[in-house]
Amino acid sequence: MKPGASPKEMARVLKTIKSRGLRTDTMFGEFQNVIGIIGDEKKIDLEFLRSLAGVQEVITIQVPYRLVSRSYISRDIVVKVGGVEIGGDHPPVFIAGPCSIESCEQLHRIGRKVKEAGAQMLRGGAYKPRTSIHSFQGLGVAGLKHLKEVGQDLSMPTVTEVRSEFDVKSVAKFADVLQIGARNMYNQDLLEACAKTKKPILFKRGFSAQIDEYLSFAERIAAHGNKQILLCERGITPLGGSFKPATRFTLDLNAVPLLKKETPFPVITDPSHGTGRRDLVIPMSKASIACGAHGLMIEVHDRPDEALSDAAQALEPQDLARLIKECGEVYRAISR
Amino acid sequence: MKPGASPKEMARVLKTIKSRGLRTDTMFGEFQNVIGIIGDEKKIDLEFLRSLAGVQEVITIQVPYRLVSRSYISRDIVVKVGGVEIGGDHPPVFIAGPCSIESCEQLHRIGRKVKEAGAQMLRGGAYKPRTSIHSFQGLGVAGLKHLKEVGQDLSMPTVTEVRSEFDVKSVAKFADVLQIGARNMYNQDLLEACAKTKKPILFKRGFSAQIDEYLSFAERIAAHGNKQILLCERGITPLGGSFKPATRFTLDLNAVPLLKKETPFPVITDPSHGTGRRDLVIPMSKASIACGAHGLMIEVHDRPDEALSDAAQALEPQDLARLIKECGEVYRAISR
Amino acid sequence: MKPGASPKEMARVLKTIKSRGLRTDTMFGEFQNVIGIIGDEKKIDLEFLRSLAGVQEVITIQVPYRLVSRSYISRDIVVKVGGVEIGGDHPPVFIAGPCSIESCEQLHRIGRKVKEAGAQMLRGGAYKPRTSIHSFQGLGVAGLKHLKEVGQDLSMPTVTEVRSEFDVKSVAKFADVLQIGARNMYNQDLLEACAKTKKPILFKRGFSAQIDEYLSFAERIAAHGNKQILLCERGITPLGGSFKPATRFTLDLNAVPLLKKETPFPVITDPSHGTGRRDLVIPMSKASIACGAHGLMIEVHDRPDEALSDAAQALEPQDLARLIKECGEVYRAISR
């Protein structure tokens, strides 16, 4: 819309779009407002739209994702969770905690240690996506309650994964950020249910998803009016064949500068799942920061031998402290 | 259990297993019964179990899938839907219809033609998993009603995809077989919700899933007591890099003999999605039958230019007739 | 060129093309001749070429492979080796033998058995491409001599792999068909050296090569005037990640109809290397024939436990006999 377009002109445009069975997204800017069209744009005569009063320009975005593209939102989005700000020019944020919440005591003990080590946010799983039905599946609502309690106690905003559409409401009640895991990247109904909670979404890339495809699904979150999206690279599965792979997944750092270029959202990485090996977490964390990541998500356990899941990749708290210190140095080096 | 083990002995074993926080699955055989343990078997002392009255043997299954393995169920499972039988030594079953249900008239028109061509079951999507939120998303419940009506009219059992946990009940009400799509293979909550309906499940392999992983998720269906599973190979995404791939997906026929060896369930293929190209559907259908597939799922549209989705891979009805005829000849050749 | 174009007109066209630093390929047809340009066509003014006497048409081929495309050679090419004809409408040809030539006695013994089983051509490796330098590397020239001797004795044309440019001449001296292995698909100098021998080339697809890329390298063989090319699908490496793959490679049968559509050359498959598992060889052989393969290459060993390489995938001679019989039935079914 033109700067100074009237509310009436704006309403006319919105009504016109909706009358074709399309939905809209509106970005209110300091100087002017932008209206995004959701749906098949062939349903509307763009020339007619262009002719309406108050319309400055009608732009067709060529990529399959529109609402999450830099063409639509040019300025960096900063996601705020409690007092923590992620994205833009803010220093990197560290999200740490155990893979699974095993008990309130365990979460509190580890939470305190990751806070001392410098982490700003607390992670912990209550609903675990597991390959085998015969493994530990998470504590469910009990785990969510522990997460809320520990988060409040330690003044740390919390992140936890939501796996089932049926659990979206309870997760949104107890946690500050809803995580959508890699295996659910394509689960469009879950994405939309999470988006509607208006909570910030930590949205992981699927492990065989191309960047275009990943952003097309982020689009589904944005299309429900939720722009509080943290994009997260967590490893892809590239190598097959004749030998045992040296790493379970391959953390794809190329995604970091690419996503920052294509979209305005903060981009973080998960070197713990992305490599599956404790000894690779620190080097890949430093590399993440060096190529521009806005944050890191790190699995920590103080008694890895007792962990009920993902023990092979969990750092001990003192290693997290070293990781945060070294990443801080890399961040300062690239910010000069 | 030993042949002739008493109900009391069996109850004792079941109780013992459950007392350790594990669940059970029971197969009632003609001569003897078999009890499967669901959960982490380290929680139970197998020696103690072995010592209980009525127990013949305690076997540990090494693969991550137990209930769907040939070690647990050795005889072929035949899935019956309406009058149609799929699996074992039955001739191949052809499931055909449009990608999306676009209207009752469209489904009826195409349904009649695929039936005349020789198809036994009718497919059609009401909830479409789509990469782009800007594309056609399916007719929803209205589509399900069309499917039921047309299926009854033509006396063809029906298959349709369920995408959201919230829709499981309504899909189960209107369709004969619930399809879980490739993008939902890892969606364990959806799998479990579908399993509980006790309807037959057409369970597609994820497009980057290894066989072990695929079967570990089929295990989640079986663990809810549902053994009416149709496994379906629908193409993997193998090739990356420097050139436009010649096919969108790669139908992995190696999966057919492998799955038949590892599990007792019927195995079908979907050459339409598995190749994404009309000109490859017939050769890959014949190849599927030649390596042992129990059935095929084929997309058909009589006006491909008007199709709202997947037009590039839909066969016309006369091509389906040729496909069914030629596959029949291949089937007879391998059955001699 | 126009039908009836004079040799002088043809010479003028050839000279014009060469004067721009380009090379040519000429196809002499029954009615008219076709000239292919090798090199960057931007170096020549196509309008000028079109204006020369005797020129009927100047066609630009859009795919990156020109000389091997159906646009350039529309009719099926039949490759003749000794009395054996492969391609076009000829029934499938079976090429069988041990992975490695271990001794003259071993090759003769196995060769006799595969001939009795119905194989028309004999294979055996003298130069083995091996991942580990610590494994058996092949008998070299001694092996080539055994191959020639046994081939003559049994009246079977022979195929063997050439791995080093330095060995091209000796392999061409002793064997009837030169095989270029999957790992050498990109080895353009080896391809060109083999092409120049004018011997038929069995050219395997690389295990991570897309079809366009594969044909661009086949183009290098054709560009040296050698059109006796057998294309061979031998398995790709698609699946990575978290579990041990169920098969080492994935035989990509989609390649068979695709290659037959794009090029005039015979297409065969290698289910032995393509699956790496003995129990999958027969089903995947039948599937290969069902989707149109012109031949199969099968590893056979009569004492698999003693084989110096690839024992896990070698069939025993009696299994080869069954394979050939069953593939014959599938072939007759699809040829009706």
Place this chain on the structure above:
Amino acid sequence: MKPGASPKEMARVLKTIKSRGLRTDTMFGEFQNVIGIIGDEKKIDLEFLRSLAGVQEVITIQVPYRLVSRSYISRDIVVKVGGVEIGGDHPPVFIAGPCSIESCEQLHRIGRKVKEAGAQMLRGGAYKPRTSIHSFQGLGVAGLKHLKEVGQDLSMPTVTEVRSEFDVKSVAKFADVLQIGARNMYNQDLLEACAKTKKPILFKRGFSAQIDEYLSFAERIAAHGNKQILLCERGITPLGGSFKPATRFTLDLNAVPLLKKETPFPVITDPSHGTGRRDLVIPMSKASIACGAHGLMIEVHDRPDEALSDAAQALEPQDLARLIKECGEVYRAISR
């Protein structure tokens, strides 16, 4: 061997090993010598070997690569080329220059600029591995001569790719480091021919090779007594399927810490080929240094629009200067 083992004792051990048809590799250390066995160790009785005079220990290395493993060579290897040292604790080395040598003037012009920007070594291709036979193939020996002349003029050691076994000698005559490209990683005969020149080898990882496989081929270089190996990660091809990939290859930085852990050799990366996009080269270079790379190989062209190959990924000289400065800062940050 024991510290102080006599030359006679050592000779006895070497003779024993060779008498079994095996080859040997000897590492002469400050305090003691180590003998590596090349070939199938089952051919020798390790107990007997252990009993020989002067033998301290007989160790079996479980990985398929022995001579390149940290178990065999524990201390970092530093490769020296002219005055440049790569590996160990040396600061990162920058190898830069054009993709293809197009003329002596072009190479000299670009060479001078990359030297001013801070690069220590000069790269330029004379034999280009190309997918299409219709593209520019390199200047061959003329290019090698330009490389030598410019390298001497600018006092920069030179690197160039050798593609054919027939060219190994002439490349070794003109260049300081022989590069083996990704497409030739499996070309064992080329590897062995290069190893025998005793020149340092820049050995690139194949774009679908797992780490174990890559090192098994590095083993072939080491087994010919050449330990001057620069390992180089240059991008893998992980993503296929339904959309145009955002990057041509995926630079796999996980390989850097992994290779440094498994082997003593210097590890460098090639972000130019590894991403194929100019805008990703600087961020991925900084990430490479942050996770421990010993050097970088960067394509530079001062007139990208005129470049005969790989224009889309070449940096301009002023960008290289920025890259080197910023990487230096990251290096200092991680070295504190």
